[in-house]
Amino acid sequence: MSDILIRKSNLIDIPLIEQLYKKVASVEGGLARTESEITREYVEHFVSKSIVNGIQFVATDKASNTIVGDIHCFGIGIKAFAHVIGDLTVAVHPDFQGQGIGKMLFEEVLEEVREMRPHILRVELIARESNTRALRFYESLGFEQEGRLKKRIKSVVGGFEDDIAMAWHRP
Numbered sequence: 611m612s613d614i615l616i617r618k619s620n621l622i623d624i625p626l627i628e629q630l631y632k633k634v635a636s637v638e639g640g641l642a643r644t645e646s647e648i649t650r651e652y653v654e655h656f657v658s659k660s661i662v663n664g665i666q667f668v669a670t671d672k673a674s675n676t677i678v679g680d681i682h683c684f685g686i687g688i689k690a691f692a693h694v695i696g697d698l699t700v701a702v703h704p705d706f707q708g709q710g711i712g713k714m715l716f717e718e719v720l721e722e723v724r725e726m727r728p729h730i731l732r733v734e735l736i737a738r739e740s741n742t743r744a745l746r747f748y749e750s751l752g753f754e755q756e757g758r759l760k761k762r763i764k765s766v767v768g769g770f771e772d773d774i775a776m777a778w779h780r781p
């Protein structure tokens with residue numbers, strides 16, 4: 611794990627973040643987007659939103675100098691929701707999953723919220739019901755299941771499945 615560095619992202623990371631998301635999206639059942647739906651425009655959109663009104667960290671593999679993990683979330687941009695940060699997405703390269711990188715990325719975000727963004731009271735995310743490992747992982751970080759959005763997302767085995775709305779609340 612000493613070969614992994616967690617740091618804030620910036621605009622020059624966009625091409626490597628795009629490569630990462632394409633790779634993660636090539637494995638079904640995690641991200642909502644398919645590989646072909648990971649476009650430069652999509653990545654530019656979330657990197658810029660995270661810089662202006664959000665939080666983003668990337669995990670870099672020092673040996674290959676590539677980005678192997680990303681977490682980002684951003685605000686809604688309306689005063690009534692200024693205490694909320696959401697649209698959270700996390701992705702770790704398939705070859706690097708299960709090594710604690712996802713956990714480190716989340717811990718950075720939650721520490722930033724706790725220490726630097728006292729106005730944020732709620733961190734929101736949505737995960738598909740079949741992604742049980744991810745759901746358990748989020749619960750272990752303090753996220754609660756708050757709701758079930760029935761048949762919201764297309765299932766990889768056919769038909770549709772529920773999306774689970776989760777939130778972390780400032781203690």
Ligand SMILES: CC(C)(COP(=O)(O)OP(=O)(O)OC[C@H]1O[C@@H](n2cnc3c(N)ncnc32)[C@H](O)[C@@H]1OP(=O)(O)O)[C@@H](O)C(=O)NCCC(=O)NCCS
Pocket residue numbers: 634639640641700701702703706707708709710711712713714736737738741743744746747
């Ligand atoms: C979910 C994900 C971000 C976790 O990152 P990670 O670096 O693999 O996770 P960590 O090694 O820090 O392990 C933390 C927990 O994540 C979960 N996890 C590990 N690998 C996972 C995988 N391939 N898919 C889903 N969850 C996984 C486990 O619950 C693990 O806890 P455990 O060690 O008690 O089993 C990562 O697996 C991933 O990018 N998956 C594909 C994309 C995705 O599902 N994104 C989330 C959409 S809501």
